[in-house]
Amino acid sequence: MDKTYEPHAIESRWYAFWEERGHFAPSGQGEPYCIMIPPPNVTGTLHMGHAFQDTIMDALTRYYRMKGHNALWQPGTDHAGIATQMVVERQLAGEHKTRHDLGREAFIERVWAWKAESGGTITRQLRRMGASVDWARERFTMDDGLSAAVREVFVRLYEEGLIYRGQRLVNWDPVLHTAVSDLEVVSAEENGFMWHIRYPLVEGGGDLIVATTRPETMLGDTAVAVHPDDERYKNLIGLQVALPLTGRTIPIIADEYVDPAFGTGCVKITPAHDFNDYAVGQRHQLPLLNIFTADAKINDSGPEAYRGLDRFEARKRVVADLEELGLMEDIKPHKLMVPRGDRSHAIIEPFLTDQWYVKTGPLAGPSIAAVKTGKIKFIPENWEKTYFDWLNRIEDWCISRQIWWGHRIPAWYDPQGQVYVGRSEAEIRDKHRLGPEVVLNQDPDVLDTWFSSALWPFSTLGWPENTEALKTFYPTSVLVTGFDIIFFWVARMIMMGLKFMGDVPFREVYIHGLVRDQDGQKMSKSKGNVLDPLDLIDGVGLEELVAKRTTGLMQPQMAPAIEKATRKQFPAGIRAHGTDALRFTFAALATTGRDIVFDMGRVEGYRNFCNKLWNAARYVLMNTEGKDTGLNGGAVELSQADRWILSRLQSTVAEANAAIRDYRFDQVAQALYEFTWNEFCDWYLELSKPVLTDPASAEAAQRGTRRTLVQTLETLLRLLHPLMPFITEEIWQRVAPLAGVAGDTIMRQPYPEANKALDAAVAVTEIEWLRQFLVGVRRIRAEMNIAPGKPLPALLQHGSEEDRERLERQRRALTTLGRLGSIAWLGEDEPAPEAATALVGGMKILIPMAGLIDKTAETARLDKEIAKLRKEAERGVAKLGNADFLGRAPAEVVDKERARVAELQIAVTKLEEQLARIRQL
RNA sequence: GGGCGAUUAGCUCAGUGGGAGAGCACUACCUUCACACGGUAGGGGUCGCUGGUUCGAGCCCAGCAUCGCCCACCA
Numbered sequence: 001m002d003k004t005y006e007p008h009a010i011e012s013r014w015y016a017f018w019e020e021r022g023h024f025a026p027s028g029q030g031e032p033y034c035i036m037i038p039p040p041n042v043t044g045t046l047h048m049g050h051a052f053q054d055t056i057m058d059a060l061t062r063y064y065r066m067k068g069h070n071a072l073w074q075p076g077t078d079h080a081g082i083a084t085q086m087v088v089e090r091q092l093a094g095e096h097k098t099r100h101d102l103g104r105e106a107f108i109e110r111v112w113a114w115k116a117e118s119g120g121t122i123t124r125q126l127r128r129m130g131a132s133v134d135w136a137r138e139r140f141t142m143d144d145g146l147s148a149a150v151r152e153v154f155v156r157l158y159e160e161g162l163i164y165r166g167q168r169l170v171n172w173d174p175v176l177h178t179a180v181s182d183l184e185v186v187s188a189e190e191n192g193f194m195w196h197i198r199y200p201l202v203e204g205g206g207d208l209i210v211a212t213t214r215p216e217t218m219l220g221d222t223a224v225a226v227h228p229d230d231e232r233y234k235n236l237i238g239l240q241v242a243l244p245l246t247g248r249t250i251p252i253i254a255d256e257y258v259d260p261a262f263g264t265g266c267v268k269i270t271p272a273h274d275f276n277d278y279a280v281g282q283r284h285q286l287p288l289l290n291i292f293t294a295d296a297k298i299n300d301s302g303p304e305a306y307r308g309l310d311r312f313e314a315r316k317r318v319v320a321d322l323e324e325l326g327l328m329e330d331i332k333p334h335k336l337m338v339p340r341g342d343r344s345h346a347i348i349e350p351f352l353t354d355q356w357y358v359k360t361g362p363l364a365g366p367s368i369a370a371v372k373t374g375k376i377k378f379i380p381e382n383w384e385k386t387y388f389d390w391l392n393r394i395e396d397w398c399i400s401r402q403i404w405w406g407h408r409i410p411a412w413y414d415p416q417g418q419v420y421v422g423r424s425e426a427e428i429r430d431k432h433r434l435g436p437e438v439v440l441n442q443d444p445d446v447l448d449t450w451f452s453s454a455l456w457p458f459s460t461l462g463w464p465e466n467t468e469a470l471k472t473f474y475p476t477s478v479l480v481t482g483f484d485i486i487f488f489w490v491a492r493m494i495m496m497g498l499k500f501m502g503d504v505p506f507r508e509v510y511i512h513g514l515v516r517d518q519d520g521q522k523m524s525k526s527k528g529n530v531l532d533p534l535d536l537i538d539g540v541g542l543e544e545l546v547a548k549r550t551t552g553l554m555q556p557q558m559a560p561a562i563e564k565a566t567r568k569q570f571p572a573g574i575r576a577h578g579t580d581a582l583r584f585t586f587a588a589l590a591t592t593g594r595d596i597v598f599d600m601g602r603v604e605g606y607r608n609f610c611n612k613l614w615n616a617a618r619y620v621l622m623n624t625e626g627k628d629t630g631l632n633g634g635a636v637e638l639s640q641a642d643r644w645i646l647s648r649l650q651s652t653v654a655e656a657n658a659a660i661r662d663y664r665f666d667q668v669a670q671a672l673y674e675f676t677w678n679e680f681c682d683w684y685l686e687l688s689k690p691v692l693t694d695p696a697s698a699e700a701a702q703r704g705t706r707r708t709l710v711q712t713l714e715t716l717l718r719l720l721h722p723l724m725p726f727i728t729e730e731i732w733q734r735v736a737p738l739a740g741v742a743g744d745t746i747m748r749q750p751y752p753e754a755n756k757a758l759d760a761a762v763a764v765t766e767i768e769w770l771r772q773f774l775v776g777v778r779r780i781r782a783e784m785n786i787a788p789g790k791p792l793p794a795l796l797q798h799g800s801e802e803d804r805e806r807l808e809r810q811r812r813a814l815t816t817l818g819r820l821g822s823i824a825w826l827g828e829d830e831p832a833p834e835a836a837t838a839l840v841g842g843m844k845i846l847i848p849m850a851g852l853i854d855k856t857a858e859t860a861r862l863d864k865e866i867a868k869l870r871k872e873a874e875r876g877v878a879k880l881g882n883a884d885f886l887g888r889a890p891a892e893v894v895d896k897e898r899a900r901v902a903e904l905q906i907a908v909t910k911l912e913e914q915l916a917r918i919r920q921l
Numbered sequence: 922g923g924g925c926g927a928u929u930a931g932c933u934c935a936g937u938g939g940g941a942g943a944g945c946a947c948u949a950c951c952u953u954c955a956c957a958c959g960g961u962a963g964g965g966g967u968c969g970c971u972g973g974u975u976c977g978a979g980c981c982c983a984g985c986a987u988c989g990c991c992c993a994c995c996a
């Protein structure tokens with residue numbers, strides 16, 4: 001093995017090995033375990049959020065696979081209707097063309113071509129992450145099978161009356177020219193104005209002043225509303241006002257929707273262009289006057305002077321004309337919530353159109369119940385509240401989109417406008433006995449991308465066919481996703497799963513946080529703070545990184561600032577850390593219910609951890625390859641150190657298993673890190689050295705240590721495998737045969753289970769004693785400024801019988817690791833020489849320092865130590881002096897406190913004696 | 922307006938009733954034959970604030986402050 005861990009060399013070979021040998025496929029045996037990947041956009045690229053999510057899913061899949069489950073991680077990609085169409089339209093724009101220049105068919109061909117060209121990127125990147133998905137089952141939301149599932153669901157819902165077509169106000173994106181769902185509209189506060197406009201009473205005698213943030217919509221007003229109990233206006237209800245600029249008169253109506261305390265208490269009502277006004281209009285049978293085109297320009301229903309003007313242009317003109325007429329009472333700055341499309345960022349216009357809807361009420365009820373009854377569990381639980389709130393207030397889902405890339409709505413129209421819904425035109429002709437003379441035209445619209453995503457948990461498994469896969473893996477085990485798509489996706493999968501499968505789509509929903517940059521900012525291209533997971537894995541030069549961050553920006557003027565910040569944060573670019581280190585970092589940061597602030601220091605730390613593991617393995621191999629590990633007969637004798645590490649390993653195994661089942665990847669990572677570094681490497685490997693290097697040690701003891709070394713490492717590798725698949729496979733391939741384990745790959749080996757028979761409390765206490773002994777000696781050495789390599793004599797005093805036995809067993813380890821020239825007992829009453837002291841329980845270690853002792857330093861050291869212990873002891877004494885504590889605290893807590901105080905007091909006494917002795921020198 | 926979350930060492934975070942922790946960073950010493958992507962030792966925190974419950978509070982309760990996120994039609 002190379003002296004240094006080089007991730008690239010390792011990672012390039014094992015993935016292909018696993019894939020070629022079919023290790024990602026479900027074994028076909030054991031309890032099913034299934035995770036559906038949240039399908040990324042087929043033309044997308046891997047970002048930190050994916051890498052994080054994929055790490056969690058892969059860790060779970062590998063864990064349960066090793067646990068003997070029939071594990072399937074189902075891969076696939078999403079066609080991402082609007083997002084993908086926009087990318088291709090942008091490419092066309094570069095050629096000075098629009099999709100209309102190409103025509104629908106040619107445009108869709110072009111999108112497929114783009115998919116073919118870029119569609120492999122994200123799956124290649126998934127492979128780099130080590131994702132153990134079953135590629136043989138890979139699906140795409142627009143492939144034939146999934147498209148058939150989409151049509152089937154649509155037809156069945158339509159036939160049941162749960163899909164309908166209707167004309168109502170929708171969220172219209174005037175730039176994309178399509179309706180979007182409520183969820184695709186993002187409202188944010190922006191600066192605007194409140195215009196106060198005077199509407200004269202037709203009968204004369206004054207006017208009403210309405211307040212609005214959108215003066216141009218007055219051209220579509222069909223009433224003015226006041227509150228029925230508003231004394232100011234009560235007598236005007238039923239009268240008419242002259243709507244300025246239009247020559248129309250409109251009624252004054254009374255509606256409780258109006259808040260008399262807000263603005264002037266008079267509200268202009270524009271039923272065709274405002275959701276609230278629409279509702280008011282419905283109650284009062286007001287006419288709907290649509291004054292916009294699909295581009296949000298004034299249409300022919302508007303006054304001639306404004307026709308053809310864009311909505312913002314029309315606003316300026318309306319305001320100017322009202323001012324000229326003296327009808328503009330006031331203009332005040334006003335902050336308002338502006339709704340924008342989440343893709344186009346265009347201001348969304350409430351717009352009257354015919355659209356297809358899913359009636360959600362009947363689907364929401366069972367979806368709420370599924371979570372309430374615990375058939376689906378959210379982790380962390382508090383997201384259930386968010387889920388309930390949304391489902392309780394859910395509106396019907398607008399599913400039609402006026403774009404071209406997506407599943408075409410399976411509805412056809414005859415020349416009379418009669419609509420037919422079916423799986424195909426042929427089925428419809430057959431069912432309705434429509435001859436070839438009847439021309440049928442399919443609805444031009446496509447479905448919301450999330451419609452097909454909602455079917456993902458069963459459509460990927462072959463539904464509507466009742467396939468073996470469907471029977472085996474539905475309901476799936478857990479859904480791993482971000483909170484941002486609970487409404488878009490999670491809730492809708494639950495609705496559709498319950499509706500069509502009669503069961504929940506997954507039993508648990510693990511909601512993870514967002515990956516943020518080092519300053520806690522959301523990572524985004526426009527902020528120039530994105531990190532490409534592959535750059536963390538492979539490394540990237542500064543110039544390339546700057547170029548990546550500054551090209552293709554929506555706001556190119558940001559480039560210099562982004563470049564500056566990037567150069568400052570990564571003056572030398574980013575070093576290669578490897579997939580395993582990145583995955584371990586994500587695991588370590590994955591605490592539940594919290595966003596993660598990505599910290600480069602952590603990745604570096606875990607890259608170092610990989611290196612540590614690598615070198616520990618080198619040491620183990622160096623001492624076991626070609627040597628007798630006691631697996632082929634021959635006496636084997638286990639030392640206390642051997643028993644200790646095996647015992648500690650069992651605790652770690654138990655901890656890892658418990659934590660992973662609780663989705664506490666941070667705890668898994670921490671337990672394994674700590675065991676590997678602080679116990680296995682820092683202590684056990686060091687303790688093995690005296691045994692293996694001393695020619696005088698017994699063969700049986702050497703075999704015991706070699707066997708323990710190799711078995712502990714082999715187990716540790718299996719423990720770490722779900723988090724760090726590559727390095728563990730690489731090392732395991734060499735270590736397993738030495739440990740007597742046969743197998744093709746670590747990923748098909750059993751995950752370790754704690755073996756209680758290996759618990760060894762006695763050994764654990766003894767090694768704890770040894771550690772205290774050595775730490776005491778080392779501390780003296782460091783604080784007395786004694787060269788690390790200089791052999792020292794040690795004298796022991798006040799030892800118990802047990803201390804004497806332990807010393808004999810551990811003498812060699814103590815002398816080697818403590819660099820002690822000798823260790824000898826000093827009689828109880830024998831005068832101690834000038835020395836520095838440390839305590840191990842009641843036993844005193846004296847390091848003679850004849851003439852060398854730095855009296856000031858040692859006095860200071862003892863003073864400090866005594867003060868610390870005394871303070872703790874005093875606190876305990878006070879506690880024990882409290883009758884309430886003695887009376888009310890559990891006996892075991894009191895006993896523990898007593899023991900602790902006694903121990904502290906002994907230590908204080910001994911150190912004080914020593915201090916007195918030093919002072920006399 | 923409603924809801925959720927956060928506030929613990931310089932930084933990133935664990936810790937949910939009984940001796941304040943980890944990683945990184947920092948200080949000193951050390952190239953000792955697995956590892957300088959290392960070793961040994963060390964410094965560093967009135968656990969946001971104020972009350973309360975309790976024998977005992979970082980942890981439970983109430984209030985406050987600051988920050989963040991989600992939802993919502995105030996024209």
